[in-house]
């Protein structure tokens with residue numbers, strides 16, 4: 001990042017139009033330096049764009065190999081002593097680069113931000129009190145200093161690239177670049193918010209610090225991956241007794257600290273009004289350290305905590321306020337209202353409802369505000385206890401702005417079971433006989449980040465050394481979001497720790513018992529009560545995240561099967577489902593809510609599988625789906641096991657035929673290849689012949705363009721069977737007996753019906769619609785069109801719930 005050679009620095013300063021004297025005058029004074037640089041002319045700027053997945057597969061493989069080789073080589077190199085660079089030189093080049101980054105952000109569209117995950121990360125588990133102080137001069141590069149802590153303070157304005165970059169100095173005045181990864185509050189943060197999060201002059205103790213050599217031979221840097229390794233110290237902290245900073249007591253122009261309760265409140269409120277909830281909560285907390293009895297600071301912090309969804313902490317603040325016997329009448333309703341909101345957020349609907357109801361009675365002026373909450377409590381309760389959701393309303397909300405939904409979690413007739421044959425050792429089984437279409441799980445994402453969380457567009461790519469994949473999208477910042485959850489909800493760490501983190505970590509406990517959210521006392525946000533083990537979190541996210549797209553208006557066949565969708569999310573209970581390429585349940589999302597339904601009847605005790613994605617036609621193409629294959633090792637689902645038994649040559653043959661079919665242009669050619677393809681599936685249940693579905697769909701499309709409607713219909717009927725359905729009325733000519741008009745033309749297949757094709761929802765509904773349109777259009781057979789419409793709505797309801805109403809929302813042109 002920084003110019004290394006003195007001549008480069010000089011050249012840069014010439015470009016800036018500043019002299020060495022100017023720099024010396026501003027040394028140790030970031031604000032003066034900032035002013036100096038703002039009067040300078042910058043010309044050396046050009047956008048630095050990342051190379052994304054467009055590099056192609058070989059590019060990714062090369063990048064992965066290079067990264068691995070670099071880390072491997074680093075490991076074999078001996079640590080070298082840290083040599084301090086002249087402070088002035090560091091300050092100038094840092095400021096130059098900071099301004100360059102800010103300017104690029106202003107002038108250019110989204111920059112590709114890149115990072116690598118899966119390298120060794122040290123999480124300090126030793127409390128600061130037990131660590132011994134170390135200075136930069138005493139440290140080595142390429143080394144983690146176990147048993148030590150570095151006392152340092154921030155001496156420049158920070159800047160956010162992928163991580164937050166800032167210069168720090170130690171007590172001796174030696175300076176070093178610090179890169180802080182995964183820091184709560186930094187997702188999508190503006191430069192101003194980053195400055196509020198990392199004020200100049202802040203004193204930090206870095207537990208068990210690591211100095212790294214920069215990737216491209218630059219200056220060594222202090223790299224902090226786990227935010228809990230950073231401990232913020234107040235100026236009057238006892239750790240600072242007797243500490244003398246070589247460059248003076250104060251870093252020049254560090255912001256003046258508020259001194260009264262009112263000033264702390266003002267600072268917090270100003271952050272809050274900007275929507276900067278973490279800096280707001282930190283300001284209120286710092287004020288509370290000095291004015292611990294302040295109800296106003298506690299109540300305002302509760303407000304910030306509510307925004308951050310730290311409900312346990314918000315409740316703790318409100319309850320502490322309500323215990324105050326001298327609480328003013330004006331604050332009482334505020335405290336009650338916020339406590340009730342916190343209870344609601346924690347899913348304690350009964351208590352929340354009681355609080356809102358009591359409050360409405362006691363403070364009639366607040367009744368209008370409480371009324372909608374009371375209704376919400378009733379809705380959430382029936383969702384959580386009976387699985388009764390208004391899917392139409394939820395779907396409509398999901399089509400609107402924002403990325404979050406307000407729905408209760410629900411667990412249907414399933415339970416967690418020990419299944420030692422799978423990585424992680426657990427899976428989900430049916431508690432009782434489950435019926436096709438039954439709702440199994442509704443789960444709110446634990447970690448979820450989408451483009452809506454960014455004021456300005458940003459694009460990310462991660463080279464994931466855990467899965468050997470290049471991930472593109474918001475999954476890159478999910479560890480930051482996980483850290484943000486843990487920062488204000490220590491119980492969240494417990495939930496994450498119980499998920500499978502891959503073979504390099506201790507297996508999770510076979511019991512999955514996530515404590516219900518309770519009261520958590522977060523007395524000082526960003527003072528982590530739990531160590532945030534980012535390495536393990538990266539493993540959990542790599543092995544459990546889903547790439548999600550919210551359910552939207554119905555379309556015809558999915559055209560883009562690319563895995564590179566934007567949003568990646570972690571859902572707690574759904575993480576425990578194992579994968580099958582031929583699953584018996586399917587999942588879809590409404591924004592940050594995942595919904596799981598049975599796609600066939602599942603007998604009690606049977607395992608329930610989801611398809612994680614990658615519904616490839618053949619064993620070989622599924623195995624090539626790099627991410628899926630790498631996550632599973634070798635997939636041990638029924639279909640892959642069956643394919644392995646069939647043998648490699650059969651699988652190769654199948655793939656060859658399937659690929660020929662995709663390029664066929666005549667009905668005859670497709671038909672003849674379909675016959676050959678079918679022969680490769682001898683002995684397979686119908687619903688496990690997914691390649692036959694794709695091949696028949698191709699035949700249907702070609703037949704459509706040649707107006708061979710009999711063939712179109714026959715083929716579409718077959719398509720449904722390959723998804724695990726049975727067409728009960730295969731007639732497509734003559735009068736439809738009145739008696740059969742009301743019956744469904746399709747039902748769940750019973751033979752081989754213990755599984756269904758992986759995309760029964762979208763594909764099955766679309767195939768039914770195609771049949772209905774063929775009858776209603778060219779054939780002008782209104783009776784059969786009506787019958788097939790009924791069948792379509794039935795299937796849609798089984799897959800997505802919401803009856804005819806939801807169907808008509810998603811397919812407004814079809815129900816006329």
Ligand SMILES: C[S@@+](CC[C@H](N)C(=O)[O-])C[C@H]1O[C@@H](n2cnc3c(N)ncnc32)[C@H](O)[C@@H]1O
Nearest residue numbers: 423424425426500575576578579631635636637
């Ligand atoms: C999201 S976890 C599933 C839950 C996990 N079994 C647990 O106990 O937490 C994904 C991991 O489960 C294992 N797994 C799931 N489905 C599998 C399959 N079809 N074949 C092999 N391993 C599978 C793999 O180790 C995979 O990385």
